[in-house]
Amino acid sequence: MKKKVKIMLLIGLVVFVLLGGYGLFYYQRVLHYKQAVQAIHFTEPDLTEVEDGEYIGEHDVDFIRAKVKVSVKDQRFTAIKMLEHYNDRGEKADALPEKMLEQQKISVDAVSGATNSSKVIQKAVEKALIKE
Numbered sequence: 001m002k003k004k005v006k007i008m009l010l011i012g013l014v015v016f017v018l019l020g021g022y023g024l025f026y027y028q029r030v031l032h033y034k035q036a037v038q039a040i041h042f043t044e045p046d047l048t049e050v051e052d053g054e055y056i057g058e059h060d061v062d063f064i065r066a067k068v069k070v071s072v073k074d075q076r077f078t079a080i081k082m083l084e085h086y087n088d089r090g091e092k093a094d095a096l097p098e099k100m101l102e103q104q105k106i107s108v109d110a111v112s113g114a115t116n117s118s119k120v121i122q123k124a125v126e127k128a129l130i131k132e
Contacts, residue, residue: 029062036061040119044107045129047075056083057128059120063088066117066124068097077101080125085117093117100125 040061050072058067067084070077080097093114100106106125110118 033061033063037064037116037119040123042106042123042126043130044105045126047072047077047104047129050075050129055128057124057126058084059123059127061116061120064117064120066121068121068124068128070125070128072129077104082121085121087114087117093121096121097125 040059052073053071055070055072056067057070059065065084065086066082069079069081069083071079071081077100080100082094082097085094093111095111096108096114096118099108099111100122106122108122
């Protein structure tokens with residue numbers, strides 16, 4: 001009987017250690033994600049300097065990533081298409097490209113409830129047009 005109790009305690013301890021380790025790993029991911037989102041700053045592209053064409057841009061902050069195709073003609077956005085939008089936390093900001101098309105700029109108001117996702121999409125659009 002004592003041997004079974006010791007085995008159960010040992011199994012419990014191993015499970016506790018594994019769960020604790022995963023908890024720390026996940027906590028570190030969340031901290032990195034939050035820092036990555038806070039660090040997002042974008043520059044409004046000068047469309048007069050962008051040649052007509054289609055451009056691909058992407059941005060990834062671990063829990064959210066976006067890949068977009070931006071079409072430019074006659075110094076205007078003609079289309080902004082979401083090629084990929086992965087969002088592990090919160091609401092998606094799929095309506096944002098339409099706002100950018102309407103206002104012809106990337107610095108539009110974030111979608112309510114999807115601020116981080118909006119920032120990632122905006123950064124992806126900027127990366128499509130401004131090659132660093």
